[in-house]
Amino acid sequence: MLSRPLSPAGLVVLPILAAVLGIAPQCMSWGGALPPVAPSGEGGWYEVFFTAPRFPDALEFHQGGVVDVLIAAIEGAQRTLDVAVYDIDLMPVAEALLRARDRGVRVRVVTETDNADTKAIARLRAGGIPVVTDEQEGYMHNKFMVIDGERVWTGSMNFTDNDVYQNDNNAVLLRSPELARNYAVKFAAMFERRAFGPARSPSDTTPRLAVHGIPVENYFAPEDPTLEAIVRAIRGARERIAFLAFAFTHPRIGDALLERARAGVEIRGVFESSGAESPVSQFSRLRQAGIDVWKDGNPYNMHHKVFVIDRRVVIFGSYNFSRRAERNNDENFLIVEDPAMAALFEAEFARVYEQALNPPRSREWLDMALAWAW
DSSP, X not given: OBOSOOOHHHHHHHHHHHHHXXXXXXXXXXXXXXXXXXXXXXXXXXXXXEOOOOSSOBGGGOXXXXXXXXXXXXXXXXXXXXXXXXXXXOHHHHHHHHHXXXXXXXXXXXXXXXXXXXXXXXXXXXXXXXXXXXXXXXXXXXXXXXXXXXEEEEESOOBSHHHHHTSBOEXXXXXXXXXXXXXXXXXXXXXXXXXXXXXXXXXXXXXXXXXXXXXXXXXXXXXXXXXXXXXXXXXXXXXXXXXXXXXXXXXXXXXXXXHHHHTTXXXXXXXXXXXHTSTTOSHHHHHHTTOEEEEOOOSSOBOOEEEEETTTEEEEESOOBSHHHXXXXXXXXXXXXXXXXXXXXXXXXXXXXXXXXXXXXXXXXXXXXXXXXX
């Protein structure tokens, strides 16, 4: 991992290296500060943020960005903070939660058993914040936070260093007491009753609601009909579908895309490369059918779980497009019908898609070339 600034000679030679190694200029970001976080806010009730991975990576890049937004959300809490996140290792986030506790906010945490031994979790427990783990075969795979019963933080991003600074992720902050109630109910089931997976009730939330006049659907796995909701949204496409998938293995979702492609809908997608060639992945099946799908170009992970339909409907959350997400894991996702939000996710899709077509070369080649430049 690179951890020192480039010399003037290195700066001069970088454009040459880019040409020689075939690196697209938009894939190279060499400055000392992270690019600005991409916000929303047009509708007034949500903000959308995307991580900004940089290749090659360097320790000095691991500051700011979406972490600052997350900490600001924590610091804005006045009464309660309920955190259900698969993996937490960011010590600044742990310290922000402890500061909230110190000013009188009730802070509670649920996390995945397999990730309960991080230093950040140990710090929370040592500071008196109660932490519950799922103790089940499936994963507690959520990445959400409920703030004061009024706001919800959710998306694909774990509260980890690699998810913020190396992986492609989204995070969305929603101001809606109605949505906050849904998430609070599910959090209480996990934290208070230790009800994970199928032990929870599918009838204790409001799956369809309107927020500021915008249609929103809110689903939790495995108790809700999550697969049916996703397939129904896909089948509603009339012009275009764009998707980003960390894991896409469910054949019924693949079936829905193939049906829409036969109906003349334009479909483009990017798969996380590490699992794209697995026997259960839908990548080869879709590509063989002539659908425009690619393996991602991030040397780390493309961790999104997103569909954008007809530039007006967005599906996003913690839910990978798999049977495990449908049947075994604790998950959540939203389907929001809002062209302004869709435009933000379309822009992120365009960035990831372009990077898939023009990926950075291997880390080893980059490190060798940069060592030569120095």
